Amino acid sequence: MSMxxxxxxxxxxxxxxxxxxxxxxxxxALSLALAEHSNGEIISCDSVAVYRxxxxxxxxxxxxxxxxxxxxxxxxxxxxxxFTAGEYSRRARAALGEIAAAGxxxxxxxxxxxxxxxxxxxxxxGPARHEDLRVRLRKSAIRRGSGWLHRILGRLDPASAARIHxxxxxxxxxxxxxxxxxxxxxxxxxxxxxxxxxxxxRIGLNPPRAELYDRLNERCGEMFAAGLVDETRGLLAxxxxxxxxxxxGYRQARSVLDGSATEQEALAATQQGHRNxxxxxxxxxxxxxxxxxxxxxxxxxxxxxxxxELVHANR
RNA sequence: GCACAGGUGGCCGAGCGGUUAAUGGCAGCAGACUGUAAAUCUGCCACUCAUUCGAGUUACGGAGGUUCGAAUCCUCCCCUGUGCA
Numbered sequence: 260m261s262m263x264x265x266x267x268x269x270x271x272x273x274x275x276x277x278x279x280x281x282x283x284x285x286x287x288a289l290s291l292a293l294a295e296h297s298n299g300e301i302i303s304c305d306s307v308a309v310y311r312x313x314x315x316x317x318x319x320x321x322x323x324x325x326x327x328x329x330x331x332x333x334x335x336x337x338x339x340x341x342f343t344a345g346e347y348s349r350r351a352r353a354a355l356g357e358i359a360a361a362g363x364x365x366x367x368x369x370x371x372x373x374x375x376x377x378x379x380x381x382x383x384x385g386p387a388r389h390e391d392l393r394v395r396l397r398k399s400a401i402r403r404g405s406g407w408l409h410r411i412l413g414r415l416d417p418a419s420a421a422r423i424h425x426x427x428x429x430x431x432x433x434x435x436x437x438x439x440x441x442x443x444x445x446x447x448x449x450x451x452x453x454x455x456x457x458x459x460x461r462i463g464l465n466p467p468r469a470e471l472y473d474r475l476n477e478r479c480g481e482m483f484a485a486g487l488v489d490e491t492r493g494l495l496a497x498x499x500x501x502x503x504x505x506x507x508g509y510r511q512a513r514s515v516l517d518g519s520a521t522e523q524e525a526l527a528a529t530q531q532g533h534r535n536x537x538x539x540x541x542x543x544x545x546x547x548x549x550x551x552x553x554x555x556x557x558x559x560x561x562x563x564x565x566x567x568e569l570v571h572a573n574r
Numbered sequence: 575g576c577a578c579a580g581g582u583g584g585c586c587g588a589g590c591g592g593u594u595a596a597u598g599g600c601a602g603c604a605g606a607c608u609g610u611a612a613a614u615c616u617g618c619c620a621c622u623c624a625u626u627c628g629a630g631u632u633a634c635g636g637a638g639g640u641u642c643g644a645a646u647c648c649u650c651c652c653c654u655g656u657g658c659a
Contacts, residue, residue, distance in 0.1 A: 282612080307612055317612085343609035373611050383608050393610090423607090427615040430607075437608090451608075507612040531601080536612055542605060 273359040274574055275457040276366045278557075279304075279375065279544050280464030281537035283475045285557025287320050289464065290368040292563045294328040297364045297570055302331045302354050304369020304378065307506045309347070310338045312494055315487045316508035318478065331358075338494055338503040345387060348377035352454060359457070364570070372543035379459065381452035386440035388433075396432045411435055416444035460573050462566055463550040464557050465541065474556075475533040479508070483526050488512045507532045 276293060280286050290301050301320075303309075308317045311334045320330060331354040336342045351367065351374075358365040369375045400408045409425040415438040423430045437445040491512035494504060504513065511529040514520040520528070544550065551569060555562035 305612085306610095341610075344611075345609040348609085371611065373607075373609090373613095376607095377609075380608085385608085387609055424615055427607090429610065429614050433609080445608085449608080502610065502613095505610095505613080509612090532612075534601095538603085539607095540612090543607075543611095546606095 272456060272458045274364060274570075275355060275359070275459055276364065276570060277375070277379070277459050277461045278366060278368045278464070279461065279547065279550070280370070280557070281471065281540040281544075282318075282370055282533055283471055283478055283537060284464035284466055285559070286368050286370065286464060287318070287324070287557070289462075289557030289563060289566060290366050291320070291324055291328055292557075293566060293570060294364070294366055296567045297366075297574070298362075299364035299366045300329040300331065300354075300358045302351050302358075302365055302367045303333045304347070304351065304367050304371055304375050305333075306342070306347070306371040306374055307503065308333050309336050309342050310334070310340075310503050311336065312338060312490075312497075313503065313506075313509065315482050315485050315490045316506065316512070318482070337498070339498040339501045341388070341502070343388065344373050344377040345382055347371075347374045348382065351378045355454075355457065364574075365457075370540055372540060375547075379454050381454065383445075383448045384450050384452065385437050385445065385448040389436050389440045392436050392439060393432060396435055397428075400428050400432060405431060408432065408435060412438070415439070416446050418446035419444065458573070459549075460570065461547060461550040462569065463544055463547070463552045464562075465552050465554055466556045466559075467554070470556075471537060472534050475537060476530045479526060479530045479533055482508060482529070483512075483522060488515050488522065488525075492516055507536060 276299070278286050278290050278293070293299060294301055303320075305317065307313055308319050309332060310317075319333060324330075325333075332347065332351055335350065355365045355367075367375070367378065396408065405428045406425050408428065408431040409420060409423070412423070412431055412435050413420040415435060419434045419438075423434055425431075434445050437448070441448060487508055491504065491509050494509075495513065495516065498504070500513075504510070508529050511520070511525040511532070514528075515522050515525045553559075553562045553566065557563075
């Protein structure tokens with residue numbers, strides 16, 4: 260088969276852009292630019308932006324941005340709902356299908372590595388979260404230590420036990436839960452269901468680390484100045500101390516509300532948390548296959564131009 | 575000026591004569607990651623050389639001293655905090 264034939268076959272599939280990068284790298288700016296240049300719609304891939312009412316701490320695209328370009332998977336759950344990677348994957352794939360069917364370009368924009376992988380590679384076919392089992396396991400783990408959990412997993416599923424560190428309680432809990440609920444070792448449920456029907460063009464943003472950290476510091480300051488503590492107070496009053504309010508920024512805002520930290524301290528802790536988080540995101544994304552990396556911020560005009568050309572060239 | 579308390583690796587902070595390049599924690603860097611993931615966990619982290627075992631150099635405010643041996647004891651000096659003047 261000639262190159263041209265391969266090309267034409269490949270191009271029979273609709274294109275989907277995946278824009279990834281750490282918080283504060285300018286994904287939103289670049290995604291908007293790409294969407295406007297290419298008649299696109301944006302699918303957010305962010306485990307906190309899915310929650311309604313959590314606005315200031317998530318740096319969601321503004322209302323204006325969202326009228327300029329349609330956004331999906333933002334504000335789709337209440338903060339007291341348990342949202343999961345599986346749920347994300349299903350909904351995002353549905354959105355992808357609809358956008359492509361309408362002849363528009365889907366642009367997945369994300370910082371949540373696990374959700375992105377759930378979308379592109381799928382999760383294994385196995386039991387979803389089993390609340391009772393999980394609660395019991397977690398309790399025993401607290402009493403008997405994570406080493407105990409690790410030994411249990413070793414008996415149930417040696418392969419998984421070898422892969423998960425004995426101190427990593429949450430992962431151990433889930434693995435044991437899966438083995439028990441699924442009645443067989445988790446490592447035997449490895450079949451994933453990858454996304455099909457699209458050509459993915461991955462664009463990664465990796466601006467200079469020091470500048471990224473500066474921007475994050477600044478952005479956190481803006482979040483607090485804009486009233487993150489007040490927003491948190493309102494959400495807390497309405498939903499109680501739910502899991503989603505443990506996320507970055509909200510957790511620290513809560514420490515102001517319960518008097519265990521000053522606003523100054525909470526801000527510093529939030530900035531620190533964002534810097535650490537950005538670092539972890541980068542570690543995750545470096546493993547993503549076939550990423551076209553840009554060493555700039557997403558609002559860098561040069562970067563926008565290159566990215567736009569890249570998208571056009573692949574359409 | 576006097577009296578206490580203190581000055582330890584980027585920061586905080588243990589150690590108070592010898593298993594010591596110096597417990598911890600933080601920051602930093604690197605890594606992992608299968609429905610809690612903005613979560614959770616791991617490794618490295620004075621400098622130089624060595625692929626490995628390792629070797630060497632410089633380090634606990636400064637200068638001397640005591641000792642086989644000092645971050646740890648003594649003397650003087652320089653800073654910092656608190657109290658009294």
